[in-house]
Amino acid sequence: MVLTQGIHGLLQPRLSRVAQVELTELTTELSSVVLCHDTPDKRVCRLTNKMLSNKDFYSNAFRHLHTQDLAAKVWRSAAPLKCKIFSWPAWKRRLPTNERRFRHRLADSGLCPSCPLEEDVDHLLLTCPRAREIWQFFNFDLGARGIAGFPALFTNCCRNLEETTVVTAILWNIWKRRNSLVFNNQDEPLMMVTRRCLADLRLWAHRCTVPTSASMITNWVFSFEPP
Numbered sequence: 001m002v003l004t005q006g007i008h009g010l011l012q013p014r015l016s017r018v019a020q021v022e023l024t025e026l027t028t029e030l031s032s033v034v035l036c037h038d039t040p041d042k043r044v045c046r047l048t049n050k051m052l053s054n055k056d057f058y059s060n061a062f063r064h065l066h067t068q069d070l071a072a073k074v075w076r077s078a079a080p081l082k083c084k085i086f087s088w089p090a091w092k093r094r095l096p097t098n099e100r101r102f103r104h105r106l107a108d109s110g111l112c113p114s115c116p117l118e119e120d121v122d123h124l125l126l127t128c129p130r131a132r133e134i135w136q137f138f139n140f141d142l143g144a145r146g147i148a149g150f151p152a153l154f155t156n157c158c159r160n161l162e163e164t165t166v167v168t169a170i171l172w173n174i175w176k177r178r179n180s181l182v183f184n185n186q187d188e189p190l191m192m193v194t195r196r197c198l199a200d201l202r203l204w205a206h207r208c209t210v211p212t213s214a215s216m217i218t219n220w221v222f223s224f225e226p227p
């Protein structure tokens with residue numbers, strides 16, 4: 001072979017079957033391309049005819065997946081990213097609650113640290129008496145509205161960005177209160193949690209890009225603050 005084809009015939013990298021097919025497809029695509037040497041190169045995404053971005057790439061890669069309208073609400077709020085990242089596993093029921101930790105043999109008990117029931121995501125954030133008192137303080141009567149799970153919460157209480165921001169602040173502070181009890185053995189009183197929740201919302205209102213959204217959140221906060 002060396003005598004007939006020379007040493008380069010042996011040194012060429014060999015392509016896998018898949019790579020060979022891709023190379024053939026690419027060569028076929030390129031065969032119809034006519035280069036204009038006077039025109040500067042322009043790199044665009046074929047789907048959008050704009051510069052390729054990570055968003056376009058992910059949209060294209062996952063375009064076959066069904067979009068969950070309610071789940072998308074998690075990301076449409078003025079809350080900081082860390083709170084949205086907390087809300088997402090809560091929505092997917094993957095928060096490290098005692099029920100989940102017990103199921104994965106990471107805890108001795110799956111019970112709630114505040115009451116004798118099992119601590120799953122819906123219990124921790126919605127139906128536990130400790131969570132209920134916070135919702136009731138803010139006039140969310142979840143029991144009367146038949147809300148015992150996340151889909152119902154997002155359907156009934158997150159109809160726009162402002163409402164989702166308020167709900168996220170309440171969920172976030174219920175979670176912080178629970179962790180304070182579990183990890184620091186500190187039983188935070190209701191007023192402490194609600195005040196922190198209102199302080200969060202006052203701050204998050206500044207994150208709104210639309211002034212009317214900011215003033216709606218601020219007005220909501222004012223309605224719960226002492227005169």
Ligand SMILES: [Zn+2]
Binds near residue numbers: 112114115128130
């Ligand atoms: Zn409980």
